[in-house]
Amino acid sequence: MPTTTATATKIAVRDLVHRYYDVQSHATTLAIQGLDLNVQDGEFLSVLGPSGCGKSTLLYIIAGLIKPTSGQILVDGQVVSKPGPDRGMVFQEYALLPWKDVRENVGLGLKLRGLNQTQRTPIVDRFIEMVGLRGFEEKYPHELSGGMKQRAAVARTLASDPKVMLMDEPFAAVDAQTRITMQEELVRIWQETRKTILFVTHSVEEAAFLADRVAVLKARPSRVKEIVTITTPRTNRRQADKDPEFGAVQARLFDLVRAEVKESGDSATGSRH
Amino acid sequence: MIAQPARGTSLRQSPGLAAAADRARTVFRVTLPFICLLVVWQVGVILSGLPEYFFPSPATVAGSTVLLVERGILPSYIADSMARFALGVFLGVALAVPTGVAMTLSRRLSEALMPIVNFFHSIVEMAWIPLFVLWFGYGFKTILLSITYVVFFPVLYNTLLGVRTIPKATINAVLVLGAKPKDVILEVLLPGALPNIATGVRLGAGYAFRALIAAEMIAAQSGLGFMIFEARQNQLTHRTIVGMIVMGILWLAIERLYLRPLERVTIERWGMLRRAE
Amino acid sequence: MDSSLARARTDGVLSRFAHERLRLWMIPVSLALAAWLVAPNVVDVPAYKLPSMAMVWEEFARMASDGTLLAGIAGSLWRLAISFCIGVGLAIPLGVGIALNRHVAGFFEPLVIFFQSIAGVAWVPLAIIWFGFGQGAVVFVVANAVFFIVLFNTITGVQSIQPTLKQAVLTLGGSNWDVLREVVLPGAMVNILSGLRTGLAFGWRALVAAEMIAGNIGLGYMTLEAAQWYKSGVIVAGIIVIGCLWLLMDRLLLRPLEMRTVERWGLLRQDD
């Protein structure tokens, strides 16, 4: 289901530059250089790029967790510089608090906002239901499988009702079967909640299945190389061979990424500045 | 992930220079806090106006150190203390490891002995000192026995733990090759338990070092523990502080240069994970 | 092993198991007691070196009835309790404060490591100079032992927390205060608890030592004093009481506390 009217810009990334300084080796790494990106309101945008190209860095900067060397992040036209509940984040490593059970983890954002137990419970239960964790409310993270942990993390972000969801390779660590299920559920949840989702991945299939648009990043130092719009309905996207148009889009994405992987391999040492 | 400002990278141009600069930075990082401490201490002495006997200044302590070294008192006391410590730890380990291995050979034996072991483990070595004094008088044997006692238990527990975590399959594999019980002990049980034993030695030595100091205060006529206690009686507080500083340095040296490397080597060589006490 | 576990499922077998265990350890315990009972008749050592069971019991009963034992126990435990509270009460806030900033932590780390290595009994002489013989000196030594161990563990605990956990709370709209309450304190808890345990073990030793050397009070002093008068019955009674007290503290206080958090949260203890 493509977005029909892509009008309001939700997130604008303006000429972003980020350089890391490594204390041990005294080397600096230029992770991002001159990255521009607009994410539309209600859009599902995937950021696709080879490992180590700076995708996480981009998300962390948008989340306000690290300060860019230069450049700006605008959310609804306002410059943001620190984390806020308007931008929820789902981390690759789940980042569930080990000392809280599923219900407490999912309700954490609400608790931080000052809601009491009785106000939290119905909301928490709704999102636990939505991600399919009914019956696991009392489990602690170490008692859950990887897929269940990630469901809980998604529910936690959803429950605090951010306008934007930043997702950093959330399904990279779960098994293939679970990943497919979770992708489908994410699409369903997105269609239900109509949030703006910025979804980082290094998998072409994942980006192509999920997104309205895919922003392919260049190898480090990264910036947007090309944005590919996907209009194929998501119901047809699992069979690339049956839908030639979607097949062509996916092939195009593969080519773009392959070129960048090669690039980053060739210049692995050279791109340290 | 913390934002880091970009910094000059001129140091990277020569690797030798960069390594030297790194080392210098580490030395600086470690010594700076101590320099600050000395300054605060000296300023504190001046501002508080307390008598030297009550609160000696770093300068006095430094002078006292020089004197103690020149007269040979400090080196000989260090030697005495370390000899007691080393012998005590050695005896403790030498008794604990065979006991531990023997106990694992029979489940019944270990179950039978465990309550007694636990009970004696609960009696801190300090509590024995009065009885040891009655048995052996004030002196070497009492100190040695306290140290041996305190090292024995952590090493024993960790030996038991180490042997128990060796997979049955490993033992069976050696038995199938025609190994005798003696071979199983020497080829499988001891090496397999070694990382744990090393952990036990490190823990035991930590308790033993304190036991040494306490026992020397009560029952010795030489050694660092004796020195810091004796100095107090003679109002030579600066000597007490010299002794404390030397103790700190000695323990850090023992732990960082011997015990931890020993533990690391045994763990790394066999690629085993450390199992906590 | 596996099959015996499977068999143990049924209650009857389980209790038979427990009985067998009991019988097993009754043997060496009774042997040890019997040896102690007959030893004075067999070996020729003076009674002041090896008190008979009767002598120990006699002293024990005397001290129990005239109140000295209870006073000794209560005094020692009380000093341990205050010292422990002082040490822990200072160490945890200070440790968290130091560990929150990487540079501050880096500055204090060498100092903490150094002071931890001489914490406790080495301070006895200074404690006597500063506080005189008795309560003050003992409390200072024990609190000092507890303080540096708990401080070190708190710092390690805070530093071992995954940064993403803090970031997760921030992206959910949490403040720095929320991060402290929801992530830093619980995240450091396992290390802090193991620090409390080690701290109590070292503190207890420091207490007995300090009471002997710097005290005129408590169980430690009671036993060393008895050695002056060759009253070995008192010493052995003291040894047994000191052993039992630690056994009780360990089983009733420390193990349940640590087991609960470690098991429920599924966290492994970070080795120092």
Ligand SMILES: Nc1ncnc2c1ncn2[C@@H]1O[C@H](COP(=O)(O)OP(=O)(O)O)[C@@H](O)[C@H]1O
């Ligand atoms: N804290 C850091 N310090 C130094 N370099 C870093 C740090 N974090 C990431 N980098 C480097 O920045 C580059 C981009 O990292 P990241 O954004 O994590 O990539 P991605 O998420 O695309 O795999 C990588 O080369 C990585 O090594």
Ligand SMILES: [Mg+2]
């Ligand atoms: Mg990443």
